[in-house]
Amino acid sequence: MSSDFRGASAEAVATLTDELDGALSGAPSSAPSVAAGLFEVSQTLRHEGALRRFATDASVPTEAKTGLVGEVLGGKIDDAALALVRTAVGQRWTTTRDLADALEHLSVIAVVTSVGDDSERLADELFTFAQTVKDTPALRDALSDPARSVADKRTLIEGLLGGKALAATQTLAVQALHGTYRTVGVALAEYQKVATQVHGRGVATVRVARPLSEADTRRLAEALSRQYGRPVHLNTVVDPSILGGILVEIGDDVIDGTVSGRLDDARRQLAG
Structure with a gap:
């Protein structure tokens, strides 16, 4: 599963994310119970193929789907989570599994929101x-x-x-x-x-031969944030095999300033 949804599913997830934000902004303390309910439903949908197909069947009236959701889940999960599932079954989904994936994705957002x-x-x-x-x-x-x-x-x-x-x-x-x-x-x-x-940040994996100082970490994060136009969170991995320098992976971009990388370039040039 990935949170990279496509087509109708992407539109559905955007709608549901807005609804989740609204629900949690009014009652932030409910985030853990909302998350638990959404995750429980996502797992049920994964294991119950007939229910998953019914819930994502565009030919089935929305009223029938939301009615079933209320009968099956009413009183068993948080009310805000139930409201989100009702909204979810009324959306169009690119593939049937996207509904379960989306509810799990929303559960993670709720957990993240809970930590403030x-x-x-x-x-x-x-x-x-x-x-x-x-x-x-x-x-x-x-x-x-x-x-x-x-x-x-x-x-x-x-x-x-x-x-x-x-x-x-x-x-x-x-x-x-x-x-x-x-x-x-x-x-x-x-x-x-x-x-x-959730907090508008990117993630960069940074590989270094030895741990960076706090000052170097801060300067690197600031430089990457300026380059990519948003705050960047650093995952630092100490890897002695790179010998020295630094390797940064952020999204599809790779910035190789390592000694081992320069040696590999030199070997390729000599071989060519």
């Missing part, structure tokens, strides 16, 4: 946990093992993050277990992207 001014911390914690999973084979295998229940994996995550990270970080880490994305790491990367986009 801690959005930078949330983005950092998601990235750090993703790197930990990537760099720890035993943990990566445990979280991807189909023989282990989600409840068991949830307990593992709670043991790792409980009391050390934001509740929102823990929520999204557990959410990443449900298999919407190819791996937990991919899910966490997508969630981090949403966390920065």
Whole structure:
């Protein structure tokens, strides 16, 4: 899944995002319960093919779809989440799976909104946990093992993050277990992207041979923000193989100022 929706689905997501913003601006404390409700419905739609097809069938009157939503979900999820699902089933969707994807995307936005001014911390914690999973084979295998229940994996995550990270970080880490994305790491990367986009930021992955100082980090972030016309959040990865210099990846752009990159260029020139 990706939050890059196309065609009618993109228009539907824009409508739903505006509605979510309005609901949460009036009751910000409800964000966690709204997020939980939206995620629960997204998972139900993924596992119930008949319900998913009915909810996205443009030939079915909207009244019939919203009526069914009320019967099935009324009293079981937050009222604001229920209102969003009613709106969602009345939209047109490019593919049937886009409805479930959109509701999960909205749930992530609600989780991000719940942290308020801690959005930078949330983005950092998601990235750090993703790197930990990537760099720890035993943990990566445990979280991807189909023989282990989600409840068991949830307990593992709670043991790792409980009391050390934001509740929102823990929520999204557990959410990443449900298999919407190819791996937990991919899910966490997508969630981090949403966390920065909600506040109008871009994400740059910065690879360096040794940790940057706080001053260098600040100067790089300011330079990239000027270049791209919006604030940029830095994900810094220490990679001794680049020898020295810096490699920046932001969107489809790659800025290679590393020693290893210059050596590779020299080798290609000599070979040519």
